[in-house]
Amino acid sequence: MCAVVATTGTTNAGIIDDVAGVGEIARERGWWLHVDGAYGGAGMLAPELRQRYAGVEHADSIVMDPHKWWFAPFDCAALLYRDPRLAKAVHKQDASYLDVIHEHDDINPSDLAYHLTRRARGLPLWFSMAVHGIGAYRDAVQHSLEMARYAAAQIAAxxxxxxxxxxxxxxxxxxxxxxxxxxxxxxxxxx
Ligand SMILES: Cc1ncc(COP(=O)(O)O)c(C=O)c1O
Structure with missing residues (x-):
């Protein structure tokens, strides 16, 4: 085994794994820790939930889907690496016509995934964050939590x-x- 995935917000039940606990074991054994926050990662914006995400800071990689709880148009996945050079070592493709982008030791986005050509998928997210600020995202996430609690109370009746x-x-x-x-x-x- 070389890697372990902890999920922060499972698709059906919204379960947040004990990332700190999983991370500790991963560190002891030298495993790569990936955090799948595709669906629920944005929940860490809410102060009342932040503690539930303790340990995400130890992830080697974490993904969040802005087209889910970051309210962006699809398709947009945000993948962060602790050390992008390791990702580059895995994903970089070589071809003579690509030599020009590999002349320098920096990282080109095409080095970080299998596809080369891509559109600026992150732009709508970036633009929206620049216009509205992170506080609007925090409020929107908080509103979702309140709706979930309201719905649960209705059903419990x-x-x-x-x-x-x-x-x-x-x-x-x-x-x-x-x-x-x-x-x-x-x-x-x-x-
Ligand atoms: C926890 C989790 N991981 C990954 C995915 C896959 O996301 P995508 O369809 O954007 O690739 C989903 C989708 O619902 C998800 O909930």
Whole structure:
């Protein structure tokens, strides 16, 4: 084994791995630590969540998808390397027509992924950040957290039961004065 991936925000459940713990083991064993923050990485902008991301500073590489929780148009992936020279050593391609960009010892973006030609995918993100500032991103992430909590509270107001091995919501109509409007209201709260 040579590498380990910790995820900060799994796609289905939003689980944030113990990056500090995984990182400690990775360091002891000399493994590369990659952090997959494609979906949930932006959550670290929220002060109340920042602690949950402890250890990301030890990553050898971390990816975030600006086209997800950074509100950018797709497709844009932001991949940061602790030491881009190692990435260059892996991804750099050689061809005589590329010699001109390899004359100097600096890093060309084409050295950091398999494709050579690419458009300026990061530009919309950069422009938006320059215009709105990081505070607007923090507020937008915070708003998502509040919406998630609100939705969870709405769902929790519906009692649950079990049916063929699955947890299901359970609506019980006992009161004779229950109206269809009330039923609609409950169903709308579940949408
Ligand atoms: C945790 C995680 N990693 C990676 C990906 C892949 O992202 P993309 O489709 O932008 O390549 C996703 C997509 O939902 C994701 O949630």
């Amino acid at each position: 519906v009692t649950s039961s079990g049916w063929r091995g699955e947890t299901v919501g359970r609506l019980v109509f006992l009161h004779p004065a229950t109206t269809t409007d009330m039923v609609d209201e409950v169903i709308a709260a579940l949408d």
